[in-house]
Amino acid sequence: GPQGPRHLRPLLDTVLDALHTGTHARGGPLPTGGPDTVTAAVHDAAGDLLPDRGDPDALRTLVHAFAAGAADPAHPLCAAHLHCPPLAVAxxxxxxxxxxxxxxxxxxxxxxxxxxxxxxxxxxxxxxxxxxxxxxxxxxxxxxxxxxxxxxxxxxxxxxxxxxxxxxxxxxxxxxxxxxxxxxxxxxxxxxxxxxxxxxxxxxxxxxxxxxxxxxxxxxxxxxxxxxxxxxxxxxxxxxxxxxxxxxxxxxxxxxxxxxxxxxxxxxxxxxxxxxxxxxxxxxxxxxxxxxxxxxxxxxxxxxxxxxxxxxxxxxxxxxxxxxxxxxxxxxxxxxxxxxLGRTGLGALVDQVCAHAREFADLVHDDPRFHLHDRPAISTVLFRPAHAPDPAVAAVRRHLLTTGRAVLGRARADGRLWLKATLLNPATRPDDLRALLTLVHRTHAEGPR
CATH class of the missing domain: 3.40.640.10 (Type I PLP-dependent aspartate aminotransferase-like (Major domain))
Structure with a gap:
């Protein structure tokens, strides 16, 4: 109605502030601790979802918890799925x-x-x-x-x-x-x-x-x-x-x-x-x-x-x-x-993520510590630590998830398990790609936990 924007504006400030504080609290692409820790944090923030008396701070509290416990597709090390960072204008x-x-x-x-x-x-x-x-x-x-x-x-x-x-x-x-x-x-x-x-x-x-x-x-x-x-x-x-x-x-x-x-x-x-x-x-x-x-x-x-x-x-x-x-x-x-954005603007974003995938594949190909499955057709790269058995590849991925340091997918191809990087973030930088590869190597080198 006519008064809608006036009522909505202060709530938007609350939401944007809570998104900022929640993202800062998370500190990475994924919350640390794994499913049990995240569930406990959500339950603690939510409390009684249907109290007798309402909570005026519920918007700030729950948006903060939502952001703190989110998988953030806008983070350059969140690259597991066909799960893109949405444009601000969208x-x-x-x-x-x-x-x-x-x-x-x-x-x-x-x-x-x-x-x-x-x-x-x-x-x-x-x-x-x-x-x-x-x-x-x-x-x-x-x-x-x-x-x-x-x-x-x-x-x-x-x-x-x-x-x-x-x-x-x-x-x-x-x-x-x-x-x-x-x-x-x-x-x-x-x-x-x-x-x-x-x-x-x-x-x-x-x-x-x-x-x-x-x-x-x-x-x-x-x-x-x-x-x-x-x-x-x-x-x-x-x-x-x-x-x-x-x-x-x-x-x-x-x-x-x-x-x-x-x-x-x-x-x-x-x-x-x-x-x-x-x-x-x-x-x-x-x-x-x-x-x-x-x-x-x-x-x-x-x-x-x-x-x-x-x-x-x-x-x-x-x-x-x-x-x-x-x-x-x-x-x-x-x-x-x-x-x-027009066709040119959207095409430029497509070109950027495809270029990121080619660059990441080059890094994997040139690093003897890794095996590359194939050159990317679009923006997906499959790779794995060299000489690692499938259980070790799966363990690397899960450890990165539960420590909140990186979000990688998994795929089975040619009878083997691979780590999957699905690069959909146009803002990803070359340093981010190198950091991801280094993180995977260190996690694998540390061995079973």
Whole structure:
């Protein structure tokens, strides 16, 4: 309301102060002590969460504890997951979305938000070579929707995916009651087109009864499947193609890296996720579609949200834009980011993190104390202490976590366990990369604890 900003401003000062003091108290990328210590600190700060009398200091107390116990993706040594540091401008836009609190299930709850969502989804769809798109909570929901649209368009479909595919794809097939997926080998970390061709040759059914899912940016290694070759095999066999580009999709913004996604536009549906390589607060996913008519499968009528006479009178029908009813306006932070940075600004951020990954890989490659798995395809680097057995690699990671000194991921490739650095922070410096490598070496050299 009219008085909202006046009431909110002092609370923002409280939040920003508590974020500062909590981050200072943490002192590193992760709180020290491990799960038991963090849980005890949260319980101590929270106390009775539903007291008889309210606590006027609750905002400051709990935000401080939240920050002190956070994994901070803005810290250069927090590099485990596809978990990016959000841009300040995106976080600020998200505050406005929360304050206004539109719900995108009917036009009378979200007039401007619904218009902006249409602009945003079509803008990003055009980047992929598609015509329209839906805002989702992330890659998992987008992948689930892709399978649902395929099923509703063609009847029961059989999912075919590489052994490197994200776990959300077979899980979506299970959730939708589809037949067990066919898993195609990915011996080099990417889907093998020859093995795919063999699988498609053996599968019965009419055209469109098979859905092939390819990946543009795997979670473990960041590798991109050979999209043009896969698309050609799908065309030859009449199979529908979905590409999970939750990680790699933002390469479209970069003039230097865009070519890695050649063949993306051949897909019927594409998953994007800009809270990965897009620097957005969670959630910020999308599903784009080549044929907007596929979205008709989501049409649903309920009188209090999209009555026929209201729709005929010109009120937009929003209920068919998602499987969810209540939807927050995540579109605002995305639109503000695109407008503020433009394609050049976003492309520069993509180029920076990819360059950081190449630099870190060079450091690993040139250091005889480490083994490098491979050169990075996007911004993920797998490495391990030389001659270390898998249990020692796992122990190094866990010790870094529980001491709060660094946050690294883990991945299994070529039959071995690797440490995973997912570099999504454009502000990372060369000294930070060297410090991370030194920290891993010292932790390994200290031996078991």
């Amino acid at each position: 976080a600020a836009a998200d505050l406005a979305a929360s304050a206004l609190n539109p719900s995108l299930d009917s036009w009378d709850q979200a007039p401007a938000a619904s218009a902006l969502e249409t602009l945003l989804t079509r803008t990003l769809a055009r980047e992929t070579g598609h015509t329209d798109g839906l805002v989702t909570t992330g890659g998992t929901e987008a992948n689930q929707l892709a399978l649902l649209l395929a099923r509703e368009t063609h009847g029961t479909v059989r999912l075919v995916h590489g052994a490197n595919a994200h776990h959300s794809l077979p899980r979506a097939a299970w959730l939708l009651g589809l037949p067990d997926p066919v898993v195609v080998p990915a011996p080099a970390g990417t889907l093998d087109p020859v093995a795919l061709d063999d699988a498609l040759t053996r599968l019965p059914g009419p055209r469109g009864s098979v859905l092939v899912a390819a990946t543009a940016g795997t979670t473990d290694t960041g590798l991109i499947d050979p999209l043009p070759d896969i698309a050609a095999r799908c065309t030859a066999h009449g199979a529908r193609l979905h590409i999970d580009a939750a990680y790699g999709g933002a390469l479209l913004f970069s003039d230097h890296h865009r070519a890695k996604l050649t063949g993306l536009d051949a897909a019927h549906t594409i998953t994007l996720d800009l809270h990965k390589l897009g620097w957005q607060p969670v959630p910020a996913g999308l599903l784009t579609v080549r044929d907007a008519h596929d979205l008709a499968a989501l049409h649903h009528r309920t009188d209090y949200l999209n009555a026929d006479d209201d729709t005929e009178a010109g009120l937009p029908d929003l209920l068919g834009r998602s499987l969810r009813t209540t939807r927050r306006p995540d579109v605002l932070k995305l639109a503000v980011t695109l407008k503020t």
